[in-house]
Amino acid sequence: MKTRSIIGSVLAAVVIFQSCTKEETAVPQVTLIQSIVKDIPADTIVGLSPIGQPVGVGKFTFYSLETNAVIPNTDSNSTKWDIGLRGSTIITNGGTSGPGKGGAFIYVGTFDELTKVPADSTFRVDAAPNYAITASSNRGWYLYTPQTNLVTPLPGRVLVFKTASGKYAKVEILNYYKGGVTPAATAPDNIKIFSQRYFTFKFAYQADGTTNFK
Amino acid sequence: MKFAIQYRNLKSFLTYLFSSVLVIYSNGQLKEDSLFTQSLDNVVVTATRTPRLMGNVAIPVSVINAKTLYQSGSLRLNDILAEQTGINIVDNFGKGVQVQGLSSEYTLILVDGEPLIGRTGGVLDLSRISVRNIRKIEIVKGPSSSLYGSEAMGGVINIITDGSGINKSDFGLRYGRFNTLDGSYNFSRRVKKTDVTASVNYNRSAGYSLKPNQQQKTVEPFWKTVQQLSLNHQLSQRWKLGSGFRRNVTYIDNTIEVSNQGIAVLSKGFERNDEYNITPYLQYKGDKIKTTLRGYITGFESEQLLSVKGSADTYNDRFNQLFSRVENQTDWQIREQSAFTFGAGHIEESVASNRYDSLATKRKNSISYFFAQHEERLTRKLTAIGGFRFDANKAYASVWSPKMALQFKPDEKLSINISYGRGFKAPDFRQLYLNFTNLAAGAYSVFGSEVAAAELQRLSALQQIDQVTGVMGGLAALKPEVSGGLNLGARLKLKDGMQISANLFRNDITNMIVTDIVAFKKNGGQIYSYFNLKSALTQGLELDLDKRISRTFTLKAGYQYLYTADKDVLAQIRKGEIFQRELTSGSSVRMKTADYAGLPLRSKHSANLKLAYETATGFFATTRLFYRGRWGTFDQDGNGIINRSDEFAKGFLLVNASAGLSFRKHWKLMAGLDNLLNYKDVLNLPGTPGRVGYIDIQFNF
Numbered sequence: 001m002k003t004r005s006i007i008g009s010v011l012a013a014v015v016i017f018q019s020c021t022k023e024e025t026a027v028p029q030v031t032l033i034q035s036i037v038k039d040i041p042a043d044t045i046v047g048l049s050p051i052g053q054p055v056g057v058g059k060f061t062f063y064s065l066e067t068n069a070v071i072p073n074t075d076s077n078s079t080k081w082d083i084g085l086r087g088s089t090i091i092t093n094g095g096t097s098g099p100g101k102g103g104a105f106i107y108v109g110t111f112d113e114l115t116k117v118p119a120d121s122t123f124r125v126d127a128a129p130n131y132a133i134t135a136s137s138n139r140g141w142y143l144y145t146p147q148t149n150l151v152t153p154l155p156g157r158v159l160v161f162k163t164a165s166g167k168y169a170k171v172e173i174l175n176y177y178k179g180g181v182t183p184a185a186t187a188p189d190n191i192k193i194f195s196q197r198y199f200t201f202k203f204a205y206q207a208d209g210t211t212n213f214k
Numbered sequence: 215m216k217f218a219i220q221y222r223n224l225k226s227f228l229t230y231l232f233s234s235v236l237v238i239y240s241n242g243q244l245k246e247d248s249l250f251t252q253s254l255d256n257v258v259v260t261a262t263r264t265p266r267l268m269g270n271v272a273i274p275v276s277v278i279n280a281k282t283l284y285q286s287g288s289l290r291l292n293d294i295l296a297e298q299t300g301i302n303i304v305d306n307f308g309k310g311v312q313v314q315g316l317s318s319e320y321t322l323i324l325v326d327g328e329p330l331i332g333r334t335g336g337v338l339d340l341s342r343i344s345v346r347n348i349r350k351i352e353i354v355k356g357p358s359s360s361l362y363g364s365e366a367m368g369g370v371i372n373i374i375t376d377g378s379g380i381n382k383s384d385f386g387l388r389y390g391r392f393n394t395l396d397g398s399y400n401f402s403r404r405v406k407k408t409d410v411t412a413s414v415n416y417n418r419s420a421g422y423s424l425k426p427n428q429q430q431k432t433v434e435p436f437w438k439t440v441q442q443l444s445l446n447h448q449l450s451q452r453w454k455l456g457s458g459f460r461r462n463v464t465y466i467d468n469t470i471e472v473s474n475q476g477i478a479v480l481s482k483g484f485e486r487n488d489e490y491n492i493t494p495y496l497q498y499k500g501d502k503i504k505t506t507l508r509g510y511i512t513g514f515e516s517e518q519l520l521s522v523k524g525s526a527d528t529y530n531d532r533f534n535q536l537f538s539r540v541e542n543q544t545d546w547q548i549r550e551q552s553a554f555t556f557g558a559g560h561i562e563e564s565v566a567s568n569r570y571d572s573l574a575t576k577r578k579n580s581i582s583y584f585f586a587q588h589e590e591r592l593t594r595k596l597t598a599i600g601g602f603r604f605d606a607n608k609a610y611a612s613v614w615s616p617k618m619a620l621q622f623k624p625d626e627k628l629s630i631n632i633s634y635g636r637g638f639k640a641p642d643f644r645q646l647y648l649n650f651t652n653l654a655a656g657a658y659s660v661f662g663s664e665v666a667a668a669e670l671q672r673l674s675a676l677q678q679i680d681q682v683t684g685v686m687g688g689l690a691a692l693k694p695e696v697s698g699g700l701n702l703g704a705r706l707k708l709k710d711g712m713q714i715s716a717n718l719f720r721n722d723i724t725n726m727i728v729t730d731i732v733a734f735k736k737n738g739g740q741i742y743s744y745f746n747l748k749s750a751l752t753q754g755l756e757l758d759l760d761k762r763i764s765r766t767f768t769l770k771a772g773y774q775y776l777y778t779a780d781k782d783v784l785a786q787i788r789k790g791e792i793f794q795r796e797l798t799s800g801s802s803v804r805m806k807t808a809d810y811a812g813l814p815l816r817s818k819h820s821a822n823l824k825l826a827y828e829t830a831t832g833f834f835a836t837t838r839l840f841y842r843g844r845w846g847t848f849d850q851d852g853n854g855i856i857n858r859s860d861e862f863a864k865g866f867l868l869v870n871a872s873a874g875l876s877f878r879k880h881w882k883l884m885a886g887l888d889n890l891l892n893y894k895d896v897l898n899l900p901g902t903p904g905r906v907g908y909i910d911i912q913f914n915f
Contacts, residue, residue, distance in 0.1 A: 110793065110801070110802050110803060110804065111801060111802065112801075136734060136738060137740065138731070139734075142852070143852045143854065145848075145849070146652070146658055147848070148848050150850075152795075152849070152850065152851060152852035153795070153852055154793075154852045154853070155793035155794050155795040155802040155803075155851055155852050155853050156792070156793025156802045156804070156853075157802070172801065172802065174795075174800035174801070175800055180800065182850060184850075184860070184897075185847065185848035185849075185850060186847075186848075186897040186898075200800065202800075202801070
């Protein structure tokens with residue numbers, strides 16, 4: 001047993017070594033960053049207004065696709081962030097929302113199908129209250145169903161962003177609720193209200209400035 | 215059996231009953247030969263509007279007789295319909311019926327041939343109707359608008375009350391779980407040439423809670439009453455005059471707990487529905503011609519009053535509907551092999567509701583119609599029926615509804631039926647005139663097609679409209695929803711008292727009225743109106759088996775396979791335009807047609823098995839099993855359709871049992887237990903409270 005595993009690890013080491021050397025020599029640096037980001041709170045519900053409306057504090061959560069990290073709210077007037085999330089509103093770092101070169105449009109199709117930003121694409125720029133990503137049910141990225149009081153990301157919608165520095169990224173919103181799980185349609189309203197506004201999304205960021213997502 | 219035990223002269227009794235059916239419904243030319251007097255249950259009137267032997271009707275029809283009704287322990291119409299093959303009861307705005315995959319609004323419910331009104335959200339609540347004085351229920355599947363006009367798309371259910379005119383009375387009392395009490399008294403007497411039938415029913419329940427720790431019960435305490443009187447007077451040998459009077463009151467003691475954005479708001483109040491109808495007629499019955507002039511006046515008044523606890527807010531919803539109709543039907547027996555039925559009528563309908571504008575404004579519609587039907591026995595083995603109806607409407611487009619049916623009976627054992635008909639459903643008042651804004655949930659509004667344009671203009675003048683969508687341009691006068699229905703059936707009688715029947719059906723519905731967004735408000739709310747947009751299909755197979763195992767045992771089994779689809783969704787899936795989100799990865803993928811589960815609230819599979827034991831001494835016992843496969847409830851992945859495994863309610867099995875006996879000549883005692891397995895699904899089956907036991911006693915004199 002022992003000898004076998006030793007031989008196995010030696011073999012594995014050789015293989016790893018070999019492949020490493022190959023990559024270093026043949027393949028250029030990987031510039032496409034892909035990641036799944038879970039449970040990003042976006043102005044989560046802190047209480048109810050006097051008329052019973054669920055409310056947050058009203059602040060955006062900023063996110064940098066380039067560094068794959070949340071950016072402090074104090075940096076709102078910088079080009080450190082690429083997208084901002086507040087409830088179902090998504091902003092880009094550009095236009096009326098920020099000092100960057102940001103913009104966005106919605107591509108209909110699957111995340112994997114979008115291998116390149118189509119040449120004829122037009123990036124919309126935020127002009128509050130009309131954002132590049134329309135913040136309204138069934139017109140932007142989500143569907144709100146009054147009967148169930150649930151927000152579900154529309155399947156087959158890829159948000160294509162131009163980042164603050166003018167690079168390209170694609171994002172698919174996977175879920176809007178805490179833990180990445182939409183409550184059952186029949187769940188109590190309390191659960192639906194207090195577990196909403198948590199984004200789970202998948203993204204790919206192209207660092208080399210090209211429109212390729214392959 | 216219910217009556218047979220008490221009457222020695224069974225044959226003359228049945229002959230009598232049958233002749234009274236003839237008198238009430240029918241075609242003077244049908245002679246009371248031995249073929250017809252075999253059993254009352256074998257005669258059906260609903261399929262052709264003339265009495266026909268059940269085996270001679272080329273249209274899928276089934277009958278529930280009084281004995282089955284009694285032995286199943288059914289109190290309300292939904293109880294007994296839930297036990298029939300191919301019928302589902304859907305609990306939404308009351309207990310609605312689903313026939314051949316078509317929802318409640320597409321099924322016509324008749325009481326003694328006259329349509330019931332008073333629908334909420336298109337659903338006619340079957341629990342309004344007591345089945346304690348019912349002689350039989352006839353169920354015709356597939357479109358029958360050629361005879362009945364609007365709503366007869368999926369089928370027609372005709373409840374025939376006991377107007378037999380025999381000198382008898384019975385008193386029944388029942389007590390069951392949840393403090394359910396049901397009392398009924400039926401009386402009928404022949405005084406010289408006048409038949410008087412009267413019945414009263416009182417039903418109450420304390421309701422029940424399926425969700426603990428809530429002030430609102432799943433079913434609130436209620437009481438219901440039915441009062442019915444029918445008078446039939448033989449003026450002369452050929453002339454007959456009469457009228458029916460019926461009143462139905464439902465009162466629900468409401469406590470409603472609404473969660474307004476997380477805060478529980480408690481309201482108390484009541485809901486009261488009051489339905490009444492009067493059915494006068496004059497009939498002439500000659501040797502070859504029978505003609506009937508019928509009037510029908512019915513009203514439905516509904517009021518809901520709720521006071522919000524701890525505030526001065528009240529919610530008052532009132533809905534008054536009035537329907538009156540005058541109609542003549544003439545049946546002409548041209549020859550022995552051919553019968554011709556024709557008729558014409560006029561309907562005046564009005565609704566006033568504060569859901570629309572105000573109670574003072576009456577919304578009206580009037581319809582004039584005529585219909586004709588010819589039935590011809592072409593050969594000994596082949597019978598054909600052709601008919602049509604034309605409805606000229608004031609408030610929406612007119613409709614033609616043809617129907618054709620063929621029956622081929624190669625021998626005594628086998629019969630093959632094929633029928634095709636068109637059905638329609640008129641746009642209802644809600645779809646035309648609703649004016650509703652929900653401030654609690656997303657501030658959305660729904661406007662009827664006739665008022666939407668004006669409302670949008672009003673809101674636009676108030677600067678409240680953000681954007682008008684493309685569909686707004688398509689806003690037009692609504693057309694009736696229409697369907698084409700094909701039924702292909704066969705019935706085979708085997709030796710040893712076994713019968714198998716199968717029916718293949720397909721319904722194609724077009725011009726379906728659905729809501730669509732016409733505009734967005736500046737506050738983010740959406741404005742909906744109604745459009746003739748959707749097309750759908752339902753198709754399937756119904757199988758029934760009936761077998762007498764021994765002198766005392768009978769077995770019945772039924773199964774329905776159902777496939778439904780929104781045709782536009784289906785086309786979009788084929789083009790790859792619809793996506794779904796995978797449950798585990800959360801990623802979107804393009805949908806395949808196999809992933810699409812069709813229209814919500816439809817079960818692909820449903821089945822039943824009923825075993826009955828009965829002795830000649832009046833003892834009986836039944837065990838009935840009902841299976842309903844999973845059905846789609848709500849979309850969970852944002853594509854608006856049913857496709858993912860978490861979008862279904864679980865399939866379930868219900869087992870009901872009952873047993874009873876007759877004693878001391880006048881008495882009948884029975885006890886039953888529904889839902890033996892105590893199955894519950896709090897969220898999807900609010901009408902199934904778990905095991906329910908009851909005891910029932912009847913006194914006949």
